[in-house]
Amino acid sequence: MSHPGQLRVYLGAAPGVGKTFAMLDEGHRRAERGTDVVVGYVETHGRPRTAEAVEGLEVVPRQPVGYRGVETTEMDLDAVLARRPQVVLVDELAHTNAFDEDHRRRHPGTHAKRWQDVQVLLAAGIDVVTTLNVQHLESLNDVVEAITGIRQGETVPDAVVRAAAVELVDMSPQSLQRRMAHGNIYPAEKVEHALTHYFREGNLAALRELALLWLADRVDEGLDRYRSAHGIDATWATRERVVVAVSGLEESTALLRRAARIASRSTGGEWMAVYVTRRDGLAGVSAVQLEKLRVTTAGLGGTFHAVVAADVAAGLLDFARGVNATQVLIGASRRSRPASLLRPGVGEVVIAESGDIDVHVVTHPYARRGAGTGRRRATVSRRRRVGGHLMAVPGSLALAALLTASPDLHALPTESMLFMALVVATALVGGLLPAVLGAVLSSLLLNVLFVPPTGTLTIADPENALALAVFLLTGVAVATVVDRAARRTEQATRARAEANALAVLSHTLLHTGDNPAELLQKVCEVFAMTGAAILRRTDEGWTAEAVVGDAPGTPDGGDARITVSSDVAVVLRGHPLDAADQRLMSAYAAHFAVVRERREALAESRHAAELAEADRTRTALLAAVSHDLRTPLAGIKAAVGSLRDPSVTWSAADEAELLAAVEIGADRLENLVGNLLDLSRLQMGTLSPLLGEVDLESAVGWALEPLPDAGRVVLRLDPATPTARADAGLLDRVVANLVENALRHGAGAPVEITSGPARGSDGSPRVQLRVTDHGPGVPGGAREDLFTPFQRLGDVPQGDGLGLGLAVARGLTEAMAGTLDARETPGGGLTLVVELPARAPDGTP
Known part of the structure; x- marks a missing residue:
């Protein structure tokens, strides 16, 4: 091959x-x-x-x-x-x-x-x-x-x-x-x-x-493929690329603006914001905060990326090397100096391992002030904390008393292990602080009661002093590890519960779509609320966009409030939300924001389409009026001017011919203006048909009587055609427009009008009227364009009229609950088919 x-x-x-x-x-x-x-x-x-x-x-x-x-x-x-x-x-x-x-x-x-x-x-x-x-x-x-x-x-x-x-x-x-x-x-x-x-x-x-x-x-794509194929991790500074690490906290916006300014200083520079989520999923910001970061990044001209990594610093550097970044921006650490000394933070690790990537540390007002409210530590309940303190103080004293009462059954190693076990149990029950308190108290009790010389804080044997120091450090370390494991377990349980709730939310959103009332109903069901409302701030106060149940009318009247945007909030009534529910509710708020943006974009798109259609119609009307209305007026003016010319004596035949030209021009002008008025009434929705029983044979006869070429029309009306339910005046206009169109484009061949009974899609009795010509016809893909206002297929210069006849005919037909379609005539040509409701055989409409 x-x-x-x-x-x-x-x-x-x-x-x-x-x-x-x-x-x-x-x-x-x-x-x-x-x-x-x-x-x-x-x-x-x-x-x-x-x-x-x-x-x-x-x-x-x-x-x-x-x-x-x-x-x-x-x-x-x-x-x-x-x-x-x-x-x-x-x-x-x-x-x-x-x-x-x-x-x-x-x-x-x-x-x-x-x-x-x-x-x-x-x-x-x-x-x-x-x-x-x-x-x-x-x-x-x-x-x-x-x-x-x-x-x-x-x-x-x-x-x-x-x-x-x-x-x-x-x-x-x-x-x-x-x-x-x-x-x-x-x-x-x-x-x-x-x-x-x-x-x-x-x-x-x-x-x-x-x-x-x-x-x-x-x-760039080719360079990335080459670097990937050859395993090249080093940065090649072919163009300035800035990666800014954001945490979702208050300083993130300032970092984004700084990155945008740095990237704008070089031609062709680009910048990316990256948020790194820990792989264990136990810490992170809400969906609302991430959405705000994405919107802000897009508004400043950057791109937003969210990556998952076991280590935040390693994930940030892997992303920067993957996009061939030349600079990395990070915010100054919120951690205190003692904490930074005990364990290096993300910034220190990034600086140490960045290699040939420049790292900028941007200061901000929140540096060295702690993590704030962005990442709340998991805490044990008050009942468990009380139990932990009881185990740390009374428990340690009770164990010391028990050991003192039985000195012949144990030695210092056994006593140390028993106190260590109590410290571990205290950490499991009450957390870190009670466990540290228990470790300190246990070491003192061991020193005073069981380490010679007893009864004093003096330690005679250096080995015992070392053992007590090791006991204290081990107790604190074990308590810390046990407490952290307990907190991680609690965080994992809470994260799993939130993940299950978000899965339910995703499934719900697939079914509710963009209906805010249905979303509010689901919110009430998930959070057991009695009512909810989407409130929008206006100059007059708060206005409800969607309401479900016993909803509050103002944000202050509810038990919980989630901000969607600066002037829109979701307000709930029923009970306050705890911290876990607040994070879950933020996912709903993010979707509410997306729904609002989508609805506003759709409304703007529709408005733009309406303006474009109005502009197109206005342009077409001006073009048509400038030609088609001017033509009959010019003929009328020329004929009248000739008749009024005193220097010319007209014979009776010439005078009659000029008067006939005036009459033809006036009739043509009346028809054009009538179509314009009909189209205007249809578009304004002011047309109110007066429906009654109309005989098709009579209606067709009335419509053909004023037409100049009516002699070319052949009638083949079925006597079994039932009476139609229509407006006689509107039907006259429909038939006249259809026949005029067929005569104009029928290439001089006869035009046939046929009728017969029909059935609607719901089985209701209908009346069908067909106007058939044998002209050049219209391709299938262009037939629907026939009914567009100001559309003259082929734009033939000899075509009289504004291109409104068929558009008006369809509008009038639909106003009478009928349909008008174009079909191909067997052998060539076009057949226009009108279907109208018919009187039922028993005489009921």
């Missing part, structure tokens, strides 16, 4: 930078080295130097194809595969192949895009050298449209180009404009338009920057 071929792409910021010339130059170099090179497709665009560069290379003949009645040529993929060269040159990777439907039927394997042809060549083991402009990359399509105002219809998936060796063909905007002005890119007649539109200096500079940045990202 052959190895896949290699793809090489010459990337440019705009046409004319020299991509094709560079591709052909590489083809010549490879051919001179003995490589079998052919030209699969090269487009010279009439440029002499490009055509000269093709000479000397073998060219595979192109395949002639027909496209929309025009003969053109495309790359002959089968011929290239049969020739099987080592390298093939294929220009314009994003090109759309111009194959008509007949060619696609005869060749099922034909591809729509040239990059798909290139994929086939690569799969066959043939190397491909190609060209591409940056605006044709799929991921940059929206950005390019915002810059140039032109949306590219031909794009290439980024994954295709990422897998290739990419070389940038660069040229400054000024040089490219000079090439354009000299006629080296486009023909002379297109130069001025190009220089004032797409090839403006600002456009070219922005496209050039896009190409450079996209290629720089690909270079």
Whole structure:
């Protein structure tokens, strides 16, 4: 099996930078080295130097194809595969192949895009050298449209180009404009338009920057792959990357701002915020705090990352080395100096093990002040603390009395072990402080009662003094370890309970979605609350956005409150929340915040869509009014002006003809204005149909009577058609608009109107009216566009009207609880089908 071929792409910021010339130059170099090179497709665009560069290379003949009645040529993929060269040159990777439907039927394997042809060549083991402009990359399509105002219809998936060796063909905007002005890119007649539109200096500079940045990202990816493949952990400072460690406490925001300022000082610098969670999951900040950090980081232009590691310092350094960071920012430690001396903190470890990564320690107001409220130590209950103190003091005295009463049954080693066991038991029950107190008291009792000389604090034997010192230190150390283990067990139990509750929360959120009332109901169920409300602060006070149960009206009226944002809070009534429930409730608050952001974004999107639609409608209306309303007015004015001209004597026939022209123009103007008014009433929702029983035969007759070409209409109405439930006036307008459209686009052929009974999707009786023409018809994908206001399919200049007839007809039909659809006429043409409710056989509507 052959190895896949290699793809090489010459990337440019705009046409004319020299991509094709560079591709052909590489083809010549490879051919001179003995490589079998052919030209699969090269487009010279009439440029002499490009055509000269093709000479000397073998060219595979192109395949002639027909496209929309025009003969053109495309790359002959089968011929290239049969020739099987080592390298093939294929220009314009994003090109759309111009194959008509007949060619696609005869060749099922034909591809729509040239990059798909290139994929086939690569799969066959043939190397491909190609060209591409940056605006044709799929991921940059929206950005390019915002810059140039032109949306590219031909794009290439980024994954295709990422897998290739990419070389940038660069040229400054000024040089490219000079090439354009000299006629080296486009023909002379297109130069001025190009220089004032797409090839403006600002456009070219922005496209050039896009190409450079996209290629720089690909270079970074390649560098990361190389470092990973070769096991390189050392930092290569190819660009400034700043990693800032955040803890979620009050100083985190200041650290983020400092990192943003440092990264902004270097061109192309970037920064990342990282929060390291301990792998045991027993310590950490709430979901709300993490969400605030993420939002703040994004607002300052950075990226937020959360990683899990057994050790915070090691996890931070592993992340920094993984992203090839040059600097690490950490906050000054909150730990006291004695604590730092006993055990180094995260900052000290990072500084010691950072290697060639620069470490910045940023001071803040909370340094050396302790961890604050961010990480609350687990504590034992008051009852256990009391029990621990009872074991430490009365328990130690009772043990001493018992041992004193039986001196012949034991010696100092046994007495020491019994007191040590009591210290361990005290730590298990009451925690660290009672255990330390018990260790100190036990060592004193051992010294006074059991170490010679007894009854005094004096120790005669140095060995006994050492034993007592070891006893005291061991007792304190064991108490510390036992207390820590007990606290970790309690933390693990609490973390497991919170994890189970969060799992229930996640499952609940999947079912409740974005409904705040349902979320509040779940909150009440989980926390056993009697009521809950989402309150928003306004100028007039607090307003409830969602309410469940006996909900408070103000934050002060509830038993618990969780802040969602600066002006939104979730207030609960029932009982206060303990610390564990507060952390769990913060997860709900984070989701409430996300729901609000999503709903606000959706509302803004809808509002923007409404504004865009209104703007589009306004633009279309102005364009239509400027032409379609002006045409009949111009005819009327010309006819009336002629009749009023005293210098001309008109015969009776001429006068009648001019008056007829006035009447035709007035009728056309009345129809246009009527459609505009109907559309306005439909959009404003002020249309109120008066439904009654309407006979279709009579309604069609009324609608056809004023139409000038009604003689071309053939009626084939089924006598069995039931009476329709409709508004007679609105139905008259619907039928008239449909028939006028059919007469206008029916290519002079007769228009047929047929009717018959039908059934709705729910089985209800319906009446169906069909208006059929035998004109050119409308493609299936464009039929729904017929009913868009101001839409004249094909934009034919001879088409009278504003393009409102079918839009108004559908709106009026739907106002009468009916439907209007477009279907293909067998043999060619268009059939418009109206369905309306029918009177039931028993006479009930």
